[in-house]
Amino acid sequence: MTGPTVLVVGAGPAGLTAARELGSAGIGPVLVVDRERAAGGVPRHCDHNGFGLQDLRRSLTGPAYARLLARRAGASGASIRLSTTVTDVADDGSVTLAGPAGIDVVRPRAVLLATGARERPRSARLVPGDRPAGVFTTGQLQQWVLLRHLPVGRRAVVVGAEHVAYSAVLTLRHAGVATVTMVTEWPRHQTVAAFAVASRVGLRVPLRTSSRVAGLHGHGRLGAVDVEDLLTGHVERIAADTVVFTGDWVPEHELARRAGLTVERTTLAPRTDGWGRTSRPGLLAAGNLVHPGETAGLAALGGRAAGRRLAVELRSGRELPGAQGLAVTVARPLASAVPSIVDPADPPPRLLLRPATFTGRRLVVARQGGREVGRHGLRHAVPNRAMGVPGAVVGRADPDGGPIELSLV
Amino acid sequence: MAPPVLAEVDVAVVGAGVVGCAVARHLTLAGATVAVLDRAADVGDGTSKANTAVLHTGFDTEPGSLESRLVSHGHDLLASYAAAAGIAVERTGALLVAWDDEQEAALPALAAKAAANGYGAARPVDAAEVRAAEPHLGPDARGGLVVPGEWVIDPWSVTLAFALEAVGAGARLLLSKPVDRVATGEAGHELGVPGGVVRARWLVNAAGLGADRLDALLGHHDFTVRPRRGQLIVFDELARRLVNRILLPVPTTRTKGVLVSPTTWGNVLLGPTAEDLDDRTDTASTAAGIAGLLAAGRRILPALVEEEVTAVYAGLRAATEHRDYQIRVHADERYVTVGGIRSTGLTSAMAVAEHVAGLLDGAGAVWDGPVRRSVVPSMPPLGASQVRPLQDPVRIAADPAYGTPLCHCEQVSRGEVRDACHGPVAAADLGGVRRRTRAMNGRCQGFYCGAEVVALVATETGTDPGTLTRVPG
Numbered sequence: 001m002t003g004p005t006v007l008v009v010g011a012g013p014a015g016l017t018a019a020r021e022l023g024s025a026g027i028g029p030v031l032v033v034d035r036e037r038a039a040g041g042v043p044r045h046c047d048h049n050g051f052g053l054q055d056l057r058r059s060l061t062g063p064a065y066a067r068l069l070a071r072r073a074g075a076s077g078a079s080i081r082l083s084t085t086v087t088d089v090a091d092d093g094s095v096t097l098a099g100p101a102g103i104d105v106v107r108p109r110a111v112l113l114a115t116g117a118r119e120r121p122r123s124a125r126l127v128p129g130d131r132p133a134g135v136f137t138t139g140q141l142q143q144w145v146l147l148r149h150l151p152v153g154r155r156a157v158v159v160g161a162e163h164v165a166y167s168a169v170l171t172l173r174h175a176g177v178a179t180v181t182m183v184t185e186w187p188r189h190q191t192v193a194a195f196a197v198a199s200r201v202g203l204r205v206p207l208r209t210s211s212r213v214a215g216l217h218g219h220g221r222l223g224a225v226d227v228e229d230l231l232t233g234h235v236e237r238i239a240a241d242t243v244v245f246t247g248d249w250v251p252e253h254e255l256a257r258r259a260g261l262t263v264e265r266t267t268l269a270p271r272t273d274g275w276g277r278t279s280r281p282g283l284l285a286a287g288n289l290v291h292p293g294e295t296a297g298l299a300a301l302g303g304r305a306a307g308r309r310l311a312v313e314l315r316s317g318r319e320l321p322g323a324q325g326l327a328v329t330v331a332r333p334l335a336s337a338v339p340s341i342v343d344p345a346d347p348p349p350r351l352l353l354r355p356a357t358f359t360g361r362r363l364v365v366a367r368q369g370g371r372e373v374g375r376h377g378l379r380h381a382v383p384n385r386a387m388g389v390p391g392a393v394v395g396r397a398d399p400d401g402g403p404i405e406l407s408l409v
Numbered sequence: 410m411a412p413p414v415l416a417e418v419d420v421a422v423v424g425a426g427v428v429g430c431a432v433a434r435h436l437t438l439a440g441a442t443v444a445v446l447d448r449a450a451d452v453g454d455g456t457s458k459a460n461t462a463v464l465h466t467g468f469d470t471e472p473g474s475l476e477s478r479l480v481s482h483g484h485d486l487l488a489s490y491a492a493a494a495g496i497a498v499e500r501t502g503a504l505l506v507a508w509d510d511e512q513e514a515a516l517p518a519l520a521a522k523a524a525a526n527g528y529g530a531a532r533p534v535d536a537a538e539v540r541a542a543e544p545h546l547g548p549d550a551r552g553g554l555v556v557p558g559e560w561v562i563d564p565w566s567v568t569l570a571f572a573l574e575a576v577g578a579g580a581r582l583l584l585s586k587p588v589d590r591v592a593t594g595e596a597g598h599e600l601g602v603p604g605g606v607v608r609a610r611w612l613v614n615a616a617g618l619g620a621d622r623l624d625a626l627l628g629h630h631d632f633t634v635r636p637r638r639g640q641l642i643v644f645d646e647l648a649r650r651l652v653n654r655i656l657l658p659v660p661t662t663r664t665k666g667v668l669v670s671p672t673t674w675g676n677v678l679l680g681p682t683a684e685d686l687d688d689r690t691d692t693a694s695t696a697a698g699i700a701g702l703l704a705a706g707r708r709i710l711p712a713l714v715e716e717e718v719t720a721v722y723a724g725l726r727a728a729t730e731h732r733d734y735q736i737r738v739h740a741d742e743r744y745v746t747v748g749g750i751r752s753t754g755l756t757s758a759m760a761v762a763e764h765v766a767g768l769l770d771g772a773g774a775v776w777d778g779p780v781r782r783s784v785v786p787s788m789p790p791l792g793a794s795q796v797r798p799l800q801d802p803v804r805i806a807a808d809p810a811y812g813t814p815l816c817h818c819e820q821v822s823r824g825e826v827r828d829a830c831h832g833p834v835a836a837a838d839l840g841g842v843r844r845r846t847r848a849m850n851g852r853c854q855g856f857y858c859g860a861e862v863v864a865l866v867a868t869e870t871g872t873d874p875g876t877l878t879r880v881p882g
Contacts, residue, residue, distance in 0.1 A: 100809035121854035143860035221879035
């Protein structure tokens with residue numbers, strides 16, 4: 001078959017936004033594939049407002065945002081093929097697609113991976129105990145309640161205290177499930193104060209800080225959750241038929257790794273520059289695949305940047321480049337920076353930083369060979385939340401110099 | 410009022426694990442009428458489901474033991490059967506690795522033991538060869554012993570295939586039927602189960618963890634089951650590249666030790682622990698167990714523990730106070746016990762069935778029915794080395810449901826999950842769907858597909874989703 005010029009894998013915010021840029025650029029056919037039966041990715045099952053603020057400058061519910069992005073991608077000329085999974089990315093760049101209409105092998109000029117991220121399930125967190133029903137991740141719970149209207153339970157423990165954990169509390173409430181406690185290993189919540197106060201005061205959900213889930217009990221159905229106070233070692237057994245493991249995002253990186261892309265040790269995401277280019281020319285990555293756990297809007301902005309630049313490069317007719325620039329490293333208390341390859345002469349729109357701990361330090365300083373090349377003040381530094389820094393913070397580095405180190409002072 | 414007679418058969422087999430199903434299959438083909446009973450709602454839902462999935466040669470069994478003979482013979486029988494049924498087997502071979510001087514010194518004796526067990530292909534190798542064979546091994550690895558005949562197999566499909574073939578040949582499968590009473594008389598046995606009785610001329614006890622209790626109902630105390638818990642960690646398929654063979658430790662008397670093994674599904678297994686318990690239902694994993702396995706894994710294959718964990722689970726082996734299998738016939742009572750079948754039971758099951766049939770024959774059992782030709786069922790291709798429906802254009806063209814992805818991580822189509830809900834040995838719950846299709850067994854554990862799978866299974870089985878997920882109240 002005459003395949004697409006660009007194949008986008010994943011019809012979430014990043015993939016659909018990239019497809020819109022590419023579809024309207026006149027570079028040839030653009031095909032978006034997604035394994036699900038509907039386009040939109042995770043926002044499809046997030047029934048609350050606030051989607052679109054960063055990329056569209058308006059606030060929509062998740063499902064409305066998902067529909068809008070899909071409609072816009074389609075209107076740009078990109079086609080979207082659903083219920084379609086990538087079963088192979090070969091060394092020669094050909095990609096095998098499987099769906100209800102059959103199996104296709106396509107060989108696009110470029111492939112953009114926008115496969116998103118998932119929450120680590122109970123097993124990957126090594127929580128011991130029985131294996132009863134009633135154990136969820138937020139994504140699973142949301143689909144359970146909002147897409148499939150399945151019954152959940154009565155009493156839940158929510159593990160985590162970042163944005164998505166509060167979203168889980170709301171979904172549980174919608175399903176008639178009382179959240180009896182939230183549990184976080186951190187000394188404080190990691191969301192905005194409004195969510196935390198609304199949950200604690202409005203919904204009367206206590207938050208156990210410096211605590212962790214030490215075990216699950218129940219044959220058939222969950223009966224109780226052991227919660228350990230990390231400061232005292234005291235373990236309390238809490239009766240619950242439902243537990244939701246939230247956050248702890250891991251990139252959906254199987255295709256990226258099978259394709260041999262260089263992967264970051266910290267985030268396990270493929271290493272990219274500011275334009276989604278990776279260690280393998282012609283194979284790009286954007287969205288929560290490269291910065292797991294960020295908002296849909298940030299994923300969409302990453303898709304937009306990658307899509308726009310890719311369109312320009314395809315139109316130029318030149319060979320597509322891989323990631324270009326200097327390595328970016330971080331010093332604690334910073335945990336990660338995305339992208340981790342930057343070209344000072346062509347700085348990325350933004351760098352997304354995550355701290356490893358709560359810290360009072362609010363000033364990001366970029367240094368090259370010990371010499372300060374830029375700085376930027378932050379409003380907050382909270383684990384499990386991104387801090388956006390303008391790409392210009394590295395703009396004064398020497399493009400021919402050594403790596404750039406980011407630190408908090 | 411007399412309780413209804415649910416079945417009246419030549420042989421009642423109690424226990425629908427891999428051994429019970431193999432015995433039922435064998436006797437049905439030999440012309441017996443057979444009923445298989447289990448307390449669980451599915452076949453293979455006890456010890457058989459938490460197996461390490463190794464097709465053993467028996468090289469390290471006790472020479473001269475019944476286990477040695479039945480494992481060795483069972484290996485060949487099962488390898489042929491799996492090939493005919495399309496059950497995934499990977500001929501990985503095993504590498505037994507010595508990690509210190511003492512273990513290295515034990516290797517020649519192990520090679521001699523293999524020979525004494527009639528297995529001549531085991532071969533000692535030095536440290537350089539070990540490293541060349543398995544480049545990701547930890548730095549402490551010394552010499553080793555190559556055992557080419559140790560393979561990995563899809564354990565769940567084996568039990569299912571035996572059950573399917575038995576039922577196809579006329580056996581009755583009576584699930585959710587715990588036996589709480591046995592009356593033995595001139596005519597044979599009457600087994601009391603919920604909702605009625607089963608009458609059988611002969612009784613085969615393949616009740617695994619419950620074998621001694623059933624034995625006691627008949628007044629025997631041949632052995633005591635001592636559940637030995639084995640916790641296992643399954644690593645993501647991306648770890649598969651780290652290991653070529655089954656990596657075995659130097660065994661002790663109590664356990665084969667912690668192994669690292671590829672699985673036919675394409676992921677990597679680390680385990681098991683060996684903990685003697687009193688509680689026959691305690692299949693919980695523990696913090697200490699997990700920590701111990703990770704420490705062992707870090708020594709064996711350091712890069713393994715950097716990969717994502719897909720699942721942690723535990724199974725109970727039906728160990729007894731005896732080291733060998735406990736298979737006994739009580740001819741005057743028309744009763745055979747098949748006890749103490751430890752972790753090698755998957756491999757030996759078909760040979761155990763043959764052995765049991767021989768004991769019954771020797772005890773004077775005769776079957777009136779015709780000897781039936783084996784019609785081996787075609788099992789769904791679940792192995793990483795097989796062509797799965799989502800990779801099969803012919804199947805997709807015939808039925809687009811086989812081309813509609815459902816479980817993304819394990820690449821399972823809607824058609825496969827639908828199929829698992831139907832047929833003579835259909836899945837009764839979500840665990841049964843997992844074992845028949847791999848759905849929800851992957852790295853996301855249902856993040857993507859959980860709700861879709863539950864909705865589909867509820868529709869296909871006509872079960873309320875709340876019942877399926879055991880929502881209280």
